[in-house]
Amino acid sequence: MIAFTAAEIAEITHGRLAADPGLTPGSVVTDSREATAGSLYVAKPGEAADGHDFVAAAFDRGAVLALVQHDVADGAGQLYPAVVVEDSVLAMGALAAEAVRRIRARRADAGQSFTVIGITGSAGKTTTKDLLAGILAGHGETVSPQGSYNGEVGVPLTVFKAGFDTRYLVIEMGATGIGHIRYLAELVRPDIGVVLGVGTAHAGEFGGVENIAVAKGELVEALPAEGTAVLNLDDARVSAMASRTRATVLGFSAQPDKAGESAPVLAEDVELSAGGNPEFELRLPGGDRHHVASQLIGAHHVANLLAAAGAAHAAGIPGEQIAASLSAQSAASRWRMERTERPDGVTIINDAYNANPESMRAALRTLADLGRGRRTWAVLGAMLELGEDSIREHTAVGTQVVRLNISRLLVIGREARALYVSAVNEGSWGDECLFAETVDEAYEILRSALEPGDLVLFKSSNSIGLRHLGDRIALPATATEGSPLP
Template identity: 90%
Template sequence: MIAFTAAEIAEITHGRLAADPGLTPGSVVTDSREATAGSLYVAKPGEAADGHDFVAAAFERGAVLALVQRDVADAAGHAFPAVVVEDSVLAMGALAAEAVRRIRARRAAAGQAFTVIGITGSAGKTTTKDLLAGILAGHGETVAPQGSYNGEVGVPLTVFKAGFDTRYLVIEMGATGVGHINYLADMVRPEIGVVLGVGTAHAGEFGGVENIARAKGELVEALPADGTAVLNLDDARVAAMAARTKATVLGFSAGPARDGEQAVVRAEGVELNAAGNPEFDLILPGGSARHHVSAKLIGEHHVGNLLAAAGAAHAAGISGEQIAASLSTQTAASRWRMERTERPDGVTIINDAYNANPESMRAALRTLADLGRGRRTWAVLGAMLELGEDSIREHTAVGTQVVRLNISRLLVIGREARALYVSAVNEGSWGDECLFAETIDEAYAILRSELAPGDLVLFKSSNSIGLRHLGDRIALPETTTEGSPLP
């Protein structure tokens, strides 16, 4: 972490200093339980809890300074050392922006390169981030987000992990509205920007798919003229973003070559092996060499993520041989993304329930059908949230797809997803082929009693539905996995 004194923090955030000016925290946390000796604790208001209520707990664990929106005192009435600001989240962003500026300036003065890479898209951000970080880690100190830290809090926390030795800073950028990515890009000022796709995730919050495209394109608009925009040419809305950037455009595509296309990262000869892992020849601009990739990820839909990571690494100067070698060795680095578990009794679990939108749901179901030939397949599905007025239509489409893919059993959980169940019944799935459970506990009981050796089970839902924890319970029924309480 770049060290700031309390006085510098107050100056950068335009805050009021109520602490020793020379006090210098060594880490930044937003959860009091993560505070350690020397931490800066950021107290931010939340929907369920107010971080100001946990300032004392943070200091008990070793915090030495708080970033707060109001003075907080201990039981004796003594104010905790703090910098008081108008908005603690915006203050975090200001500190992160200054940290990036200092790293860039110090490394430039020493003749050392520093590259910031931003990644956005409606699906695949975390997988692509993990793949890219895996490639870059072999070529210099690389900092990337923990899990899906991709918002106005997560991005600064990622930045605070970087220091003057950092060569690559990979930033995942999420948004729930127009202007959010512009804010994040202005904070970190990326040289390379990757846009994966414009789907219908959060369509309700954005007010439509066109607004999603507008928001995702803010990343390429923020790139400098000597930067590179890595764009998914298989998504028309993303391909159109080429007109919105002054940076060099590097496309990627899993489809056939198109006449006149230049600077395209391409996958040729895509096949799935017996384990459901994609294999293909990676073709990079500027050369005729083919670099074979034999990925360890599950599902053909990951080809786009693999190509996106390859494109960003190519833009960062990594050779094709090194890119392909890394992509062929990496497994899923973040949990609940097509996470495969083989139970001793022969049941296979694929837990892809970290999140869900119509695009990722369809991709996961196709993978289930491909892998399940000759086996009994289960689709255990919950709601896709934040779809707005499209929710019923999109859930209906998924239910229809389940039947048309000939998936053996469908178990739908929760009233938010009932349209999915109804559409499957109407499409021709009935009796014990299609089941509905009101709660996760009901679903657990059904699966515990009905799963048989050889079954292949997919879990998929939006994060807050909690099916990832159900998947953990079914995958390891005799153990309790860390962080996996059922809601």
């Protein structure tokens, strides 16, 4: 972490200093439980809890300074050392922006490179981020987000992990409205921007897919003229972003027959292994070709692999090293097509970290591809934040399950009932199509109905919690019966 004194923090954030000016925190946390000796604790208001209520807990764990929106006193009336600001989250952003500026300046003065890469898209951000970080780590100190840290809090926390020895800073950028990515891009000033796709995730919050395209394109608008925009040419809305950037455009495509020479980064001769892992010939600018045999599961990951390859190429990594790294990496983040083989022969694919119509369709196609000759289960929960499109999109998924000939469908929760109804209407009934009101009810159904050889997919939006159900079902059959679900 770049060290800031309390006085510098107050100056950068336009805050009021209520602490020793020379106090210098060594880390930044927003969760009091993560505070350690020397931490700066950022107290941010939240929907469920106010971080100011946990200042004492943070100091008990070793925090030495707080970033707060009002003074906080201990039980004896003594104020905790703090910098008082109008908005603690925006203040975090200001600190992050200054950290990036200092790293870039110090490394430039030393004749060293520093490359910031931003990644956005409606699906695949975390997988692409993990793949790219894996490639870059072999060529210099690389900092990338923990999990899916991609918002106005997560991006600064990622930046705070970087220091003067950082060569590559990979930033995942999410948004729930127009202007969000512009704000994040202003903080980190990316040199390379990757746009994966424009889907219907958060369509309800954005007010439509076209507004999502506007928001995602804010990343390429922020790139400098000497930068590179890595764009998915298989998505028309992303391809159109080429006109919104002054940077060099590097297109990628998994459809070489359609893209032709317009996409210098291509996947040719794509095949799936028996385990559902994509293999292809990676073509890079200049005709450079290398074989990639990915350990990820599902054809939909080809786009993520290409995006990571394009960004790595833009960062100057040789093609043979890009391909070798992509072939060596497995999923680095949990609950993304995570495969578990139970001792009794049941296979679990837990892809329930998040869900939108595009990722749901991709996961179901993978289930159908992998399940030939086996009994397949789709255990599905709601896709949230779809707005007025929710019923239509859930109905479409239910129809797809039946048309893919998936053996069993288990739908969980009232929010997803349209999915169940559409599957029944499409011709799936009886024990082929089941509905459970709760995760606990679904667990009991699966516990009694699963048989050796079954292949089970779990998929839902994060807050539905099916990822935890998938973990519970993935435990060995000898696990204690009746133990509570996570």
